[in-house]
Every structure is written in structure tokens, then in C-alpha cells.
Amino acid sequence: MPPPPARFRLRQVSQRLAGGEIVRERDLGPGPVTIGRATDCDIEIPDLAVALRHLMLAAGAGGEVVLSPEAPVLVDGHPASPGPLPLAEPRTIALGSYRLTIARDAAEAGAILLTLEQAPVDRALPDRLTPPVAGRRTAAWVLGLVVLLAFLAWPIAGFLARPLPPTAATARALAAEPHFARAGPRSDRAWLSGPMSSAHARLVADCKACHQAPFESVTDSTCRSCHEDAHDHARPDRLLAVLAEPPGPVAAARAMAGLPPGRCTVCHTEHEGPKLLSNPETSGCAGCHRDLSHRLSDTPLRDAGDWREDHPEFRPFVVAGFEGPRPLLRQVPLDRRPEDRNGLRFSHAQHLSAANAVARMAQRLQAYGRPLGCADCHRPEKTGPGFLPVAMERDCGACHSLAVADASGRIVELPHGKPAEVVATLAGLGPPVAPRPTVAGAARALPGAGPASPGLAPAADLRAAAPFLPGGVCRDCHEVQRDSAQGRLTFAIAPVHLIGRFYQRSQFPHGQHKTVRCATCHAAGTSEQAEDLLLPAIATCRQCHGNADWAARHPETKASGACATCHWFHPDARAPGPDARGIVRTARGAVADAGRRAG
Amino acid sequence: MNAPARPSAPSTTARRAPQAIHEGFLAHRRYRWAWIAALLAGSSVLLYALDDPWPRPNGGTALGYALGTLSAGLIVWLSLLGIRKRRFTDGPWSLKAWVSAHVWLGLALAIIATLHAGFQFGWNVHTLAWALMMGVILSGVWGVVLYQRLPRQLSDNRATASERAMAAALAESDRALEAAARPLGDREAALVRDALATPAVGRSLGSRLAGRVPRCGTAAALRALPEGDPELAPLRDLLAARSVLLARIRTNARLKTWLQVWLLVHVPLTVALLAALLAHIVSVFFYW
Numbered sequence: 001m002p003p004p005p006a007r008f009r010l011r012q013v014s015q016r017l018a019g020g021e022i023v024r025e026r027d028l029g030p031g032p033v034t035i036g037r038a039t040d041c042d043i044e045i046p047d048l049a050v051a052l053r054h055l056m057l058a059a060g061a062g063g064e065v066v067l068s069p070e071a072p073v074l075v076d077g078h079p080a081s082p083g084p085l086p087l088a089e090p091r092t093i094a095l096g097s098y099r100l101t102i103a104r105d106a107a108e109a110g111a112i113l114l115t116l117e118q119a120p121v122d123r124a125l126p127d128r129l130t131p132p133v134a135g136r137r138t139a140a141w142v143l144g145l146v147v148l149l150a151f152l153a154w155p156i157a158g159f160l161a162r163p164l165p166p167t168a169a170t171a172r173a174l175a176a177e178p179h180f181a182r183a184g185p186r187s188d189r190a191w192l193s194g195p196m197s198s199a200h201a202r203l204v205a206d207c208k209a210c211h212q213a214p215f216e217s218v219t220d221s222t223c224r225s226c227h228e229d230a231h232d233h234a235r236p237d238r239l240l241a242v243l244a245e246p247p248g249p250v251a252a253a254r255a256m257a258g259l260p261p262g263r264c265t266v267c268h269t270e271h272e273g274p275k276l277l278s279n280p281e282t283s284g285c286a287g288c289h290r291d292l293s294h295r296l297s298d299t300p301l302r303d304a305g306d307w308r309e310d311h312p313e314f315r316p317f318v319v320a321g322f323e324g325p326r327p328l329l330r331q332v333p334l335d336r337r338p339e340d341r342n343g344l345r346f347s348h349a350q351h352l353s354a355a356n357a358v359a360r361m362a363q364r365l366q367a368y369g370r371p372l373g374c375a376d377c378h379r380p381e382k383t384g385p386g387f388l389p390v391a392m393e394r395d396c397g398a399c400h401s402l403a404v405a406d407a408s409g410r411i412v413e414l415p416h417g418k419p420a421e422v423v424a425t426l427a428g429l430g431p432p433v434a435p436r437p438t439v440a441g442a443a444r445a446l447p448g449a450g451p452a453s454p455g456l457a458p459a460a461d462l463r464a465a466a467p468f469l470p471g472g473v474c475r476d477c478h479e480v481q482r483d484s485a486q487g488r489l490t491f492a493i494a495p496v497h498l499i500g501r502f503y504q505r506s507q508f509p510h511g512q513h514k515t516v517r518c519a520t521c522h523a524a525g526t527s528e529q530a531e532d533l534l535l536p537a538i539a540t541c542r543q544c545h546g547n548a549d550w551a552a553r554h555p556e557t558k559a560s561g562a563c564a565t566c567h568w569f570h571p572d573a574r575a576p577g578p579d580a581r582g583i584v585r586t587a588r589g590a591v592a593d594a595g596r597r598a599g
Numbered sequence: 600m601n602a603p604a605r606p607s608a609p610s611t612t613a614r615r616a617p618q619a620i621h622e623g624f625l626a627h628r629r630y631r632w633a634w635i636a637a638l639l640a641g642s643s644v645l646l647y648a649l650d651d652p653w654p655r656p657n658g659g660t661a662l663g664y665a666l667g668t669l670s671a672g673l674i675v676w677l678s679l680l681g682i683r684k685r686r687f688t689d690g691p692w693s694l695k696a697w698v699s700a701h702v703w704l705g706l707a708l709a710i711i712a713t714l715h716a717g718f719q720f721g722w723n724v725h726t727l728a729w730a731l732m733m734g735v736i737l738s739g740v741w742g743v744v745l746y747q748r749l750p751r752q753l754s755d756n757r758a759t760a761s762e763r764a765m766a767a768a769l770a771e772s773d774r775a776l777e778a779a780a781r782p783l784g785d786r787e788a789a790l791v792r793d794a795l796a797t798p799a800v801g802r803s804l805g806s807r808l809a810g811r812v813p814r815c816g817t818a819a820a821l822r823a824l825p826e827g828d829p830e831l832a833p834l835r836d837l838l839a840a841r842s843v844l845l846a847r848i849r850t851n852a853r854l855k856t857w858l859q860v861w862l863l864v865h866v867p868l869t870v871a872l873l874a875a876l877l878a879h880i881v882s883v884f885f886y887w
Contacts, residue, residue: 048791129766152874190727
């Protein structure tokens with residue numbers, strides 16, 4: 001039995017706007033079926049990509065279809081040529097935006113089912129006219145994440161990965177030694193808030209050397225791990241008592257943040273450029289010192305609020321007397337005209353005269369060649385603001401000679417400062433041979449040639465005692481205390497203490513005042529007594545310092561009235577006063593340089 | 600922040616009237632926010648000038664902390680506009696009031712945050728945050744300038760037609776062209792198909808900012824179809840009408856793209872700024 005003639009059926013599927021499909025079916029008869037854009041085609045496809053007459057399908061004898069394309073056709077994605085198309089599997093032909101599937105009809109034997117579907121076209125109208133500018137969100141995410149990773153996560157990770165400096169020596173080496181560096185990432189460099197000081201410049205590679213714990217301000221103990229010998233301004237408990245803020249939200253916030261007052265970093269500000277700064281402002285000092293006596297009832301310090309208006313008279317230390325050999329130092333304001341009972345006999349006026357015997361003697365001596373001046377005895381320190389201590393042999397010895405001649409004429413130098421040895425030396429010399437050198441107009445006594453004194457019978461004894469007796473060479477400058485209780489010749493020189501530095505809280509930088517004559521401040525030319533204190537009072541300093549008129553006339557000078565001109569925050573070890581006057585020295589002890597830097 | 604709704608009557612009085620009654624976001628409530636911002640910035644400058652901190656002004660002084668807190672608060676609030684703008688409301692906290700405050704306070708922020716920094720700059724996260732902030736503010740100024748100029752051009756270009764009407768006209772043109780080309784030969788069909796396939800608006804940002812579409816199918820079809828062929832005359836007429844419509848649509852799209860493209864800088868920089876601000880704040884307290 002011949003197979004029934006094949007028939008074509010069309011199944012047209014279109015998309016509903018609201019979703020879902022509309023399916024229409026149509027019987028196309030036995031064919032052949034024409035397909036194209038033209039209205040007279042069996043299957044009209046309204047797509048301009050489809051030719052007017054695109055292709056024709058006919059039923060083959062063996063159940064296949066015969067393809068007759070008039071325009072290029074893709075079957076299952078491959079270019080197709082005219083001829084039979086087996087239908088063992090469904091075949092798909094793309095026609096513009098449409099898709100035609102050819103398959104055997106499962107519902108009806110021998111029928112060929114053509115399914116025509118249009119690919120969904122999404123044309124949202126407003127978007128078609130003005131599509132939104134895309135990329136904002138992506139760019140925002142990318143930029144934000146890059147910033148967070150590079151500038152937050154990476155530095156924190158680097159901080160956590162880096163160990164603390166194990167020792168103070170490591171920390172010092174980090175700061176000082178050019179080639180010493182610790183391993184570890186330097187991921188936190190972007191956090192650097194400003195250039196480091198030159199002293200700490202090398203620490204720029206190692207933030208953790210100072211910033212040791214997260215969210216904790218640099219602590220004093222971290223500073224002290226290198227700066228072991230920095231002196232405290234005052235005893236920490238007393239300093240805190242003065243600096244304590246009145247209770248309130250600010251104090252509470254500070255306490256909560258771990259920022260007590262008086263920390264090193266309050267004054268010493270880092271990350272502000274090459275110079276490590278320390279706060280020099282008057283207001284900073286006056287804040288406490290204006291009314292320190294109210295804040296700290298037992299303070300030995302006087303209140304000082306302003307250099308010109310509110311500063312106490314200078315209170316130098318002077319020698320009030322001696323307790324045995326030990327000098328008793330006392331602070332006396334200059335306006336009470338203190339005497340410095342240093343134990344010497346000395347007249348500045350006599351030595352500075354231009355015309356008296358002293359002047360003539362100095363003129364004759366090669367060492368001077370002219371009347372004496374201040375600098376002949378007071379020699380400036382090579383480094384430092386003050387003067388070398390007056391040394392008898394060097395500064396007085398050219399005139400006040402301790403040379404004696406023995407029997408053979410050999411010159412022997414008596415040991416200054418050792419009375420017992422002087423006695424022993426002179427006793428062994430025998431009678432003097434050399435005539436007394438005399439200075440015209442001055443009854444100059446020489447060792448061993450003093451006038452005879454009663455009570456010392458033996459000539460040797462007499463000679464040995466001579467320097468100590470009235471008119472003897474020692475008595476030129478010293479008081480002599482005789483002590484012969486044991487029946488032997490013993491003399492003691494009254495103790496002498498020359499103060500090297502009179503002020504505890506300040507040190508006058510003589511080097512910076514070279515343009516001022518000594519006599520401008522020190523009235524030495526009229527001083528007859530060694531007890532005269534030749535220090536200038538505060539009024540003398542105020543003639544220049546903090547004087548606006550003077551500054552206007554001398555713009556080249558820097559006679560400031562700021563506290564830090566004369567004082568410094570960290571006291572040094574050379575202060576003359578007794579210890580424990582509110583000054584705490586650290587374990588390492590004295591630092592001579594601290595005062596010089598600050599002064 | 601679309602252009603204000605304008606009456607559709609094209610008479611000159613109607614065109615001038617909106618200027619009189621419409622108050623832009625800059626002048627909102629007689630420049631209320633301009634005054635507030637000027638007061639804020641001015642008092643910051645005054646305090647900065649009077650303050651004499653040791654060793655120098657920076658973010659770590661009392662005033663520095665105050666200005667920094669104010670700046671950080673402003674930055675967070677200003678960036679909240681990105682959320683706020685999605686809801687239109689009226690009243691004293693209308694979106695227009697919010698935008699007015701956003702613009703003026705944003706300008707004040709440039710001054711306040713710079714004073715917070717004490718004019719200290721370096722290659723670090725702190726200056727990065729400042730630079731990002733200035734970038735955001737400058738792009739915002741650019742946006743304000745665009746919003747002062749483009750909406751008028753936009754509505755002039757649109758004339759009486761709304762965007763929806765232009766879209767409908769384009770769809771109608773699509774249909775008409777398709778119908779007209781359907782019975783024609785394959786060459787004409789291909790030309791029309793290219794014209795229909797060419798997007799009304801360029802896909803790349805560059806072509807949209809330029810208001811051009813490369814290789815426009817409509818223009819190509821007009822060039823390729825011979826004049827004087829009576830059979831093709833209706834198609835040519837349709838293509839010519841479509842060409843005019845497309846020019847208007849593309850100008851519309853160009854202006855709207857310019858109104859959006861500054862946000863392509865403003866918004867991502869804002870997010871980067873918020874990240875840098877967080878890094879800045881964490882870092883200064885991490886290494887207190």
C-alpha cells in the first residue's frame with residue numbers, strides 16, 4: 001500500500017506581551033510550501049531580512065522534505081544546498097528574527113509539522129532613546145575597594161606582621177645607625193602625616209618603633225627607651241597634681257583616650273618638619289607658673305606669669321656661711337642685697353684699677369703688660385655658657401707667687417691648698433737666702449719671709465709659720481685659723497667656696513652677650529669686698545629683654561622676653577642648689593648638655 | 600532632577616513664565632542654604648584666623664578636631680543624597696531643599712576640610728582623602744553647571760514632544776518603514792533593514808556624548824535610494840522623516856548623557872572618598 005501523501009501543517013507561536021504564548025495551527029495541504037516576505041507566500045514572514053521568495057519546501061517520497069532555496073539558507077547553522085532533507089531529527093532554519101522548525105508530526109502519521117517562532121525582541125522604549133550611562137556602580141566598587149585595601153587593610157596587616165623593637169638598643173640603632181633596619185613590610189608609609197624630624201628621620205621606615213600599640217598615643221616610656229637620661233620637669237606626681245584638669249567631659253575624654261597631661265608628646269611634636277619641636281610658648285609656662293603657689297602650696301618656686309610684669313626678682317644661691325668645711329647655700333632675692341660669704345678676701349676694685357700698685361705690677365709682668373681686666377682671671381669655658389672656675393695658680397699666681405728659694409737658691413713652689421705640706425716644705429728649707437722682691441708702694445709678703453711673731457721661737461718654725469701669720473702671703477686672700485693645741489705648728493685656711501653657677505633655673509649665656517661690656521651688668525669696678533654679689537638685678541635684663549623700644553632700635557638682636565630665653569623645661573645636673581627641690585634625676589644622672597641646648 | 604515641568608503651550612509668554620515662578624535648586628528659598636553654607640565656612644575661616652595653635656594649625660589641634668568632625672559629618676551627609684534622591688517628596692525637606700543644601704554645603708566643605716588640614720599636604724592617605732574630596736566637589740560643580748545649562752537645551756530640542764512621544768514616533772516609523780519595504784525588492788529591503796537595525800542612540804559613551812551614530816542606516820539608505828523613482832518616493836519620505844526624528848532623539852540623548860556622565864566621576868569618587876575617609880580616620884587614631 002503506497003503511503004498516504006505527506007501533508008504540511010503550520011504551527012505559529014507568538015509571544016504574548018504580558019507573558020505566555022499564542023499558538024495558531026493551520027493546514028497547508030500537500031505542498032509544496034512557499035516561504036518568503038511576499039504576501040502571496042504560503043508562509044509570510046514579515047521580516048526584511050527575509051527575501052520576497054526565500055525558499056520552497058516539498059514533500060519527498062520517503063518522508064523527507066525537499067529544500068529549494070532561492071536565497072541563502074542556514075539549516076541547523078550550516079549553509080544548505082537544494083535537495084532532500086532527511087527528518088530523522090527535527091531541522092531548524094533561521095529566517096531573519098524567525099526560526100522555522102521542520103519535524104515529523106507526532107500526532108499524525110506522514111504529516112510534516114512546520115513550527116514558526118519569533119525570537120523574543122526586547123525593546124524597552126525609554127531605554128532605546130536614552131540608555132542609562134553604565135559603569136557608575138562598577139567604578140565605585142572598584143575604587144572604594146582599592147582604597148580600602150591599599151590604605152587601610154594593607155597598612156594594618158603590615159603593622160600586625162611587624163614585631164616590636166625587642167630592646168631599647170634596637171630602637172636607638174634604628175634611629176641612629178645608617179644601615180640598621182628591621183625586616184618587615186613598610187606598608188604603612190601612606191599613613192605618615194608629615195615629614196619626620198631629622199633626629200628621627202630614619203624611623204620613618206619603622207612606625208612601630210614609636211607607635212607600639214594600635215589606638216594608643218606614643219607613651220613616655222617609649223620615648224624614654226631611647227632618651228633614658230632626660231630629666232623630669234618635676235616629680236611626676238607633683239607635675240600631674242599641677243596639670244590635672246578640672247573634672248569634666250574634656251578630662252574624662254582624655255582619661256578614656258589614655259592621654260594624660262604632661263606627656264612628652266604634648267610639647268615634643270613630631271611629623272612637623274626637620275626640626276624636632278619643643279613648645280617654647282610663654283603661655284604654656286605661665287599657664288601653671290602664674291599661680292603655681294595656689295596649685296602647689298609647698299612649692300619653693302615663686303609665681304611668674306610674665307617676664308616684664310610678673311616675674312620675681314632673681315634669687316641666686318649665695319654662701320651664707322660654712323658648717324665645718326661644707327658651705328651653707330641659701331637662696332636670697334637680689335633686692336635684699338645678699339652677701340656671698342665665700343671665704344675669700346678680695347677686692348675687685350683694687351684689681352681692676354688702672355693706676356694703683358696692682359695695675360703697675362700687671363703692666364710690668366709679661367703675662368699681662370697692662371692693668372688687669374676681667375678676662376685675665378675669668379676665662380670663658382671652651383664649650384658652654386659660663387666661665388672656668390678661677391684657679392689660684394693660673395689666674396692669681398703670676399702676682400701672688402708661691403715660689404720660695406732654698407739654701408742653694410733652688411726655687412721651690414709651695415703647694416696651694418695644702419697648709420700642712422706648706423709648713424713641712426718650709427721647715428725643711430732653712431733660712432731664706434733670696435732678698436725679698438718688693439713692689440714699689442706695696443708691702444708684698446713672700447712665703448717664709450713674714451715679720452717675726454712672738455711665741456714661735458725656733459727659726460725654722462718661724463719660717464714655716466710665716467705665710468700664715470698676719471702679713472703672710474696666705475693672708476692676702478684667706479682667713480687663717482691657727483690650731484696649735486697639740487703643741488705643733490698647724491694652720492688651717494678658712495674654707496672657701498666660689499659658686500660657679502648662681503641660678504638653679506637658668507644659666508646666663510655669656511657667649512651670646514659678647515657685645516655688652518662686663519661692667520654694664522657687673523659693678524666690679526667699685527666692689528671692695530669679696531662678699532659683694534656682683535649679679536645684675538632683673539631690671540638690668542629688662543632694659544633690653546622684652547623691651548619693645550629697645551628691640552625697635554636694635555632690630556638685629558633677639559632680646560626676647562619669652563620664658564625659654566633663660567629657662568628650660570628639663571633641668572640639668574649642674575644646678576648649684578641642694579637636690580630634691582622638686583627635681584628628680586633619672587637613673588643615669590647628670591646630663592651636662594641638656595642645659596646648653598635649652599639655654 | 601529632571602528639568603522642571605514646563606507648560607506645553609509654545610507661546611512666548613508661556614516660555615518666559617516658568618522663569619518667573621520657577622525657583623531653581625540653587626536659589627531655593629532665597630538662597631537659604633547658600634547663606635547657611637557661607638556662615639559655616641565664614642565662621643570656620645574666622646576661628647582659623649583667630650586660633651594660634653602650637654606648633655602650627657593641623658588636624659590634631661582642638662579646632663582641627665572640631666573642623667575634622669564637622670567635615671566628616673558633612674561628607675557622610677552629602678553622600679546620603681545618593682539614597683535620598685530616589686524618593687521625591689515636598690515640604691521643607693523636599694528633594695529640592697536637600698539638593699540645594701547638598702550643593703551649598705558641599706562648596707563650604709571644600710573650605711572647612713582644607714582648614715582642618717591646616718594646608719598641610721603630602722603623599723599620604725590624608726591628602727588622598729582631601730584630593731578625592733576636592734575631585735568630588737569639582738565634579739559636583741561641573742554637574743551644577745551642566746544642570747544650569749542643559750535642561751533648557753533639552754526642552755528646546757524636544758519642543759512640544761515628550762520623550763515618550765518621540766519613542767512612539769520612532770516605533771511608528773519602524774512599523775511604517777517595515778510595511779513600506781516589505782513588498783519591495785531585496786536590495787531596498789536590506790537598506791531598510793539596516794536603517795531599522797541601526798540603534799537610535801549610539802551604544803558607546805563617546806558616540807552618545809558626541810550625539811552621533813557611526814554608519815547610520817537611515818542616512819545610508821537615503822543616500823543609496825535614487826531620487827525621482829516614484830515607486831520609492833514613499834519610502835524616501837519615510838526615511839527623511841525618520842532622519843529628522845533621529846536627529847532630535849540623538850540630541851536629546853546627547854544632552855541627557857552629559858547630564859549623567861559627570862555622575863560617572865562624582866559617584867565613584869564619592870565612594871572612594873568614603874573609603875579614604877575611613878582609612879584617614881582609622882590611621883590617625885591607630886597611630887595616635
